[in-house]
Amino acid sequence: MATQKKLATSVAAAALLFGLAACGEGDAEGAEGEAATGQAAEEQSQGGGSSDAPSQQQMPEPDLGDVPDVVAEVNDADISGEEYSSAYETQFSQMAMQSQMSGEEVDEEALQEQTLNNLIGYELLTxxxxxxxxxxxxxxxxxxxxxVAESNGMESVDxxxxxxxxxxxxxxxxxADVKQQVLINQVVDSLDVEEPSEEEIKQTYEDFADQQSSQGQGQDGEETETPDLEELRPQIEEQLTTQKENEAVQAHIEQLREDAEVEVHV
Structure with missing residues (x-):
């Protein structure tokens, strides 16, 4: 039977989940980087940053002009312009905060394409x-x-x-969106995902150790000491597993899209 089910009644919820997942999937190194970025932003907001801090406080606005009522048709289901706009605004806000620290402008054209492809992939998996x-x-x-609440440091579902x-x-x-995510998780669980090899684990560790060494001294003036492999093994295995799972999901979505009727209107 044909389904008109979208990403629930509001893609803002789905976009919220996408954002939370992005925060929860990073490795320890990524978490340290985000913490440093947050600390720098706080220092600037308190007047301890560079002279251009006031300009960094002004967030850019996303360009959502001329978004049609339906941005894409996936088999017999529509992805509405409202759904697309909600998801894009969430993704744009995250990228805009990162761009303030990096000094690079958000590539809106690439981000719009990525957002639309994410929504199409989400619909295909559903x-x-x-x-x-x-x-x-x-x-x-x-x-x-x-x-989701626990993995993102929240004390409760409330x-x-x-x-x-x-x-x-x-x-x-x-x-409704979480229920949809549960269904998609079952599709993901059915995919054949290889486990990280010992060679991949060691190579990832060596790359991390090299990066730590190149950073030199820490803020206290002492040489940074890299934990040994066995101490970092759980995080590395989780990172590589997530990477392989994402690659498998992307390949599966590409196959689904080849066999589907997808018409894009933006």
């Missing part, structure tokens, strides 16, 4: 989950909510729901 008869119980949704409400996403909308 359609496959429904075609395969996957189901998501309320218990599954509760567990996923708890997992805190996650409060953050969603601040972005004008109701609990019902969020639960």
């Amino acid at each position: 359609q496959e989950a429904e075609a395969n008869g996957y189901e998501a119980s309320e218990e599954d949704v509760d567990a996923e909510l708890e997992s 805190e996650f729901l409060s953050m969603a409400e601040e972005q004008d996403v109701s609990e019902d909308e969020l639960r």
Whole structure:
């Protein structure tokens, strides 16, 4: 039976999940970088940064002119302009904050294409989950909510729901999107993903150690000491597993798209 189901009633919720996932999938090195970026931003907001701090406080606005009512058709389902705009605004805000620190402007054309492709891929995975008869119980949704909240340092699901409400996403909308995510997770779990090899683990560790060595002394003037491989092994394995899973998902989406009827209107 044809489905008109979109990314729930508000893609803001899905975009919120995308943003949370991006925060939770980084390795220890990425987390340290984000912390340093946040600290630098705080120092500038307090007047301790460079003389151009006031200009950095003014966030750029996304260009969402001429967005059609329907940005893409995926088989028998539409992706609306409203859904696309909500997702794009969330992604743009994240990129704009990063660009303030790097000094590089946001490549809006590339970001718009990436956002649209993400939504098309999300819809294709959802359609496959429904075609395969996957189901998501309320218990599954509760567990996923708890997992997302915990992985992003939140003390409770209520805190996650409060953050969603601040972005004008109701609990019902969020639960609908999380249910959709649970279904997609089942598709992802069905994919054949290779485990990281010992060679890949060692190479990743060596690259990290080389980077640490090139950074030289820490803020206290002492040489930075790189933890040994066995201490970092769990993080490295998780990082590589996530990378391989993402590659498998992307390849699967590309295959689904080849077999699907996809018409883009932007």
